[in-house]
Amino acid sequence: MATLIDGRTVAKEVNKNTAERVKRLANEGIVPGLAVILVGDDPASKIYTRMKDKKAKKLGIHSVLSTYPEDIRQDELLHDIRRFNADENINGILIQEPLPKHLDGDKLLNAIDPGKDVDGFHPFNVGCLYNNVNVNYPVSCTPRGIMTLLKHYRVKLDGARALVIGRSILVGKPMAALLENANATVTVANSHTQNLTELTKQADILIVAAGVKHLITGEMVKQGAVVIDVGMHRLADKTLTGDVDFDSVAPVAKMITPVPGGVGPMTIASLMEQTVDLTEWSHNG
Amino acid sequence: MATLIDGRTVAKEVNKNTAERVKRLANEGIVPGLAVILVGDDPASKIYTRMKDKKAKKLGIHSVLSTYPEDIRQDELLHDIRRFNADENINGILIQEPLPKHLDGDKLLNAIDPGKDVDGFHPFNVGCLYNNVNVNYPVSCTPRGIMTLLKHYRVKLDGARALVIGRSILVGKPMAALLENANATVTVANSHTQNLTELTKQADILIVAAGVKHLITGEMVKQGAVVIDVGMHRLADKTLTGDVDFDSVAPVAKMITPVPGGVGPMTIASLMEQTVDLTEWSHNG
Numbered sequence: 170m171a172t173l174i175d176g177r178t179v180a181k182e183v184n185k186n187t188a189e190r191v192k193r194l195a196n197e198g199i200v201p202g203l204a205v206i207l208v209g210d211d212p213a214s215k216i217y218t219r220m221k222d223k224k225a226k227k228l229g230i231h232s233v234l235s236t237y238p239e240d241i242r243q244d245e246l247l248h249d250i251r252r253f254n255a256d257e258n259i260n261g262i263l264i265q266e267p268l269p270k271h272l273d274g275d276k277l278l279n280a281i282d283p284g285k286d287v288d289g290f291h292p293f294n295v296g297c298l299y300n301n302v303n304v305n306y307p308v309s310c311t312p313r314g315i316m317t318l319l320k321h322y323r324v325k326l327d328g329a330r331a332l333v334i335g336r337s338i339l340v341g342k343p344m345a346a347l348l349e350n351a352n353a354t355v356t357v358a359n360s361h362t363q364n365l366t367e368l369t370k371q372a373d374i375l376i377v378a379a380g381v382k383h384l385i386t387g388e389m390v391k392q393g394a395v396v397i398d399v400g401m402h403r404l405a406d407k408t409l410t411g412d413v414d415f416d417s418v419a420p421v422a423k424m425i426t427p428v429p430g431g432v433g434p435m436t437i438a439s440l441m442e443q444t445v446d447l448t449e450w451s452h453n454g
Numbered sequence: 455m456a457t458l459i460d461g462r463t464v465a466k467e468v469n470k471n472t473a474e475r476v477k478r479l480a481n482e483g484i485v486p487g488l489a490v491i492l493v494g495d496d497p498a499s500k501i502y503t504r505m506k507d508k509k510a511k512k513l514g515i516h517s518v519l520s521t522y523p524e525d526i527r528q529d530e531l532l533h534d535i536r537r538f539n540a541d542e543n544i545n546g547i548l549i550q551e552p553l554p555k556h557l558d559g560d561k562l563l564n565a566i567d568p569g570k571d572v573d574g575f576h577p578f579n580v581g582c583l584y585n586n587v588n589v590n591y592p593v594s595c596t597p598r599g600i601m602t603l604l605k606h607y608r609v610k611l612d613g614a615r616a617l618v619i620g621r622s623i624l625v626g627k628p629m630a631a632l633l634e635n636a637n638a639t640v641t642v643a644n645s646h647t648q649n650l651t652e653l654t655k656q657a658d659i660l661i662v663a664a665g666v667k668h669l670i671t672g673e674m675v676k677q678g679a680v681v682i683d684v685g686m687h688r689l690a691d692k693t694l695t696g697d698v699d700f701d702s703v704a705p706v707a708k709m710i711t712p713v714p715g716g717v718g719p720m721t722i723a724s725l726m727e728q729t730v731d732l733t734e735w736s737h738n739g
Contacts, residue, residue, distance in 0.1 A: 275585075275587050275588070275589070290585075291581065292577070292578045292579075292580075292581025292582045292584075292585055292587070293577045293578045293581055294577075294581065295577075295580070295581030295584050295585055296576065296577025296578055296579065296580035296581035296582075296584070297577045297581075299577075299580050299581070299584050299623075299627055299631075300560075300575075300577055300580055300623050300627075302560050302577070303560070304560070327646055328646045328647065328648050330648070336634060338584075338585050342584055342585075346584075349621060349642055349644070352644065352646040353646075354641065354642070354643050354644065354646070354647040354648070354653070355641065355642055356639065356640065356641040357634055357639070357640055358639050359634070359637065359639065361612055361613045361637040361638075361639070362613065362639040363613050363615070363639070367656070368639070371652070
């Protein structure tokens with residue numbers, strides 16, 4: 170039976186370390202600042218942004234939750250993004266997705282100062298990740314959190330065959346880049362992929378971010394694989410489950426993340442960590 | 455026996471089209487301008503930059519070959535890059551690699567206006583490629599040229615298994631991104647990859663940019679694969695050869711690029727094409 174990758178415990182450790190760094194900065198008179206931009210009334214977005222705001226405050230981070238009506242104009246948002254760019258008390262800015270359709274998300278994202286792009290989605294930072302440049306830059310928080318888990322559980326990446334299922338900007342693509350930068354041999358599968366099982370059967374590390382409930386079952390997984398489940402689905406009985414059929418995969422895998430309690434807690438912990446990173450980087454030039 | 459992918463003929467077509475576009479721009483009083491920055495006396499770099507300069511002029515592009523001594527200072531180069539950024543007569547700027555070690559190539563690259571980054575190496579443009587954004591941006595010219603070849607020979611990319619061997623910023627990484635954006639399932643192999651043959655045997659499209667002479671032999675290739683050879687090595691008898699052992703692979707492949715005459719001619723043709731793209735994009739806002 171696979172070892173359970175305990176995201177809750179690792180996230181707690183990350184948060185503890187973040188809180189200590191915040192304290193050290195406070196001794197220098199510096200308070201990291203996070204600005205979260207929320208447009209409209211999407212219930213899930215409201216929950217996520219409130220969680221971020223609450224966690225930031227708990228860790229001693231100055232948190233600004235900036236909310237806008239559904240019909241906010243592009244130029245008004247741009248104005249506020251520029252205001253946050255110029256605000257010395259703000260070190261990280263993020264725009265909560267999804268945005269209403271009348272807004273140009275790419276243009277808003279590009280308007281964020283790359284040095285304050287706490288989600289790591291700005292093309293400049295994405296380019297730094299793919300070019301694997303030798304300077305500091307933020308990266309998308311979910312794959313960052315997964316890398317922390319893999320490191321914590323001492324998963325060997327160098328020379329490993331990794332399969333990332335899904336190619337979103339949030340998870341799949343930056344995940345593939347981080348694994349490749351760690352010298353893994355990475356395949357990215359997508360909804361057009363033929364014969365997915367041929368690929369999953371070869372993967373030493375399987376990252377599933379397909380958004381398809383129980384896409385991966387035990388007979389698809391290589392014996393001894395490390396399985397990371399980024400999916401999150403609510404069943405009829407209200408319990409949560411992932412893209413991986415845990416019950417059939419756990420007996421085959423060497424390590425596996427549960428849902429909930431695996432990847433989930435790492436995302437917000439990584440966001441907080443990265444807010445402090447950006448703060449330190451900006452003060453160290 | 456495999457169909458020969460004839461890069462020379464396709465490059466000629468591309469150049470013909472580029473020359474026509476240059477003529478159309480001339481009717482509007484616009485001359486595309488290319489600035490090539492060459493530092494030091496590397497013989498290969500001298501040849502490449504002269505080829506670019508000559509081809510640009512032949513196509514009616516305003517070409518500036520800006521040469522600097524080996525010991526040029528970083529700030530002097532930065533100054534000239536900024537001058538080219540501001541110069542309305544220059545639409546594309548490229549820095550010929552390799553640079554002397556005392557120079558910070560990343561900083562020089564980042565100083566280029568992304569809208570004039572004709573090599574497509576600037577992190578912002580790389581990020582646009584990976585984020586697959588729905589606006590115009592330049593991409594690295596060798597993978598761009600390979601995409602032109604694949605399109606010309608009507609190679610099906612959607613759902614195909616592609617293997618890219620090599621993960622350079624020039625070829626491997628942008629190649630993988632372009633194929634992924636075309637809905638292929640892409641694996642990137644590198645020098646740490648275990649059991650390369652397992653991967654090559656599964657590849658419908660095999661792009662070899664490893665820099666290792668005859669790394670790929672016939673028994674490694676899937677029957678009916680499309681094989682693209684980005685390598686270039688000079689044998690003792692002065693003839694050129696690639697990363698692919700042509701003689702053993704050609705009988706197995708469906709299509710194959712020769713070396714020379716395959717990928718090589720496409721790179722400069724794509725550079726010229728992209729110079730005109732940047733010119734048009736800048737004039738169309």
